[in-house]
Amino acid sequence: MGKILKAVIFGGKARVAVLDTTDTVNEAIRLHKLSPLAAAxxxxxxxxGAYISSNLKNPTxxxxxxxxxxxxxGKIIVAGEAGxxxxxxxQNPYIELLYRNGKLDVGGAVGRDGYISVIRDLGLKEPYAGRCKLTTGEIAEDFAAYLTRSEGIPAAVxxxxxxxxxxxxxxxxxxVEAMPDISEEQIVMLEDIMTNFMGISSLLAQKSAEEILDFYFGYLDAEVFVPQGVSYVCRCGQKMEGIIKSLGEEEARAIISERGEVEIKCDFCGSAYTFGEADIDKIFGSD
Ligand SMILES: [Zn+2]
Known part of the structure; x- marks a missing residue:
């Protein structure tokens, strides 16, 4: 299982999170047969997404x-719940390798002509939606820009x-996220520390999240919290009836008469669900 380790530093003037999502990414590779570039x-x-999840408070x-x-x-879609x-x-899990300056060109694969959008549904009347124009398509910079502009917290990712x-x-x-009362000097220190994480995945191949947090941030008046888990979980089984309902009875019955069943495949985990005539009767409450 993956892990998110969080701390506050400078007596609460900045927040730090170190994430190890190796197992989660391996599960995505297994489910979607991702090419190395798609996996990156x-x-x-x-x-x-794991970081967004870790900031959600209620289980729902x-x-x-x-x-x-x-x-x-194509598009990248990530979803999840608290915990x-x-x-x-x-959209294109088999994308071939593209290189730029000797490194995998994630920005070239993702593209830069569009947006990063986040919707948080906290069970209130309206979900919170924020979006930010992509700058590099490399995702880290784009996520930092999203946190900084949409959530109003200056962040480095x-x-x-x-x-x-x-x-x-x-x-x-x-x-790393800076609170409003952080000093200019502390910001410069954090910017300097962040330069160590250009190759964060190689670092994580050698050191644990705890070791990284301790080594790079431990001396900055750090208070470290209990680690949280990260895992790849799909809850599509609970949603399938709703999908059939949103299809509408007429459409569902038209598919049944044409193909004998309605098949729905989950984009997130690849599970396939089939509904026959009896299932449709049950869902729409007719006999
Ligand atoms: Zn699923």
């Missing part, structure tokens, strides 16, 4: 994160996925 992009987005709070940059990867439960998919011949060797990130 979706893995970064799943890590951002939910979120969705969409990154739509117009690139060959570190995330899932996600990309490093995200990374290290892929090997056998899936993902390490994945995760470091996120």
């Amino acid at each position: 992009a979706l893995g970064r987005a799943l890590t951002a 709070d939910r979120f969705s994160l969409t990154i739509d940059g117009g690139g060959p990867l 570190g439960y995330v899932r996600g998919y990309v 490093a995200l990374g996925v290290l892929t090997g011949s056998e899936g993902c060797k390490a994945a995760g990130g470091v996120i």
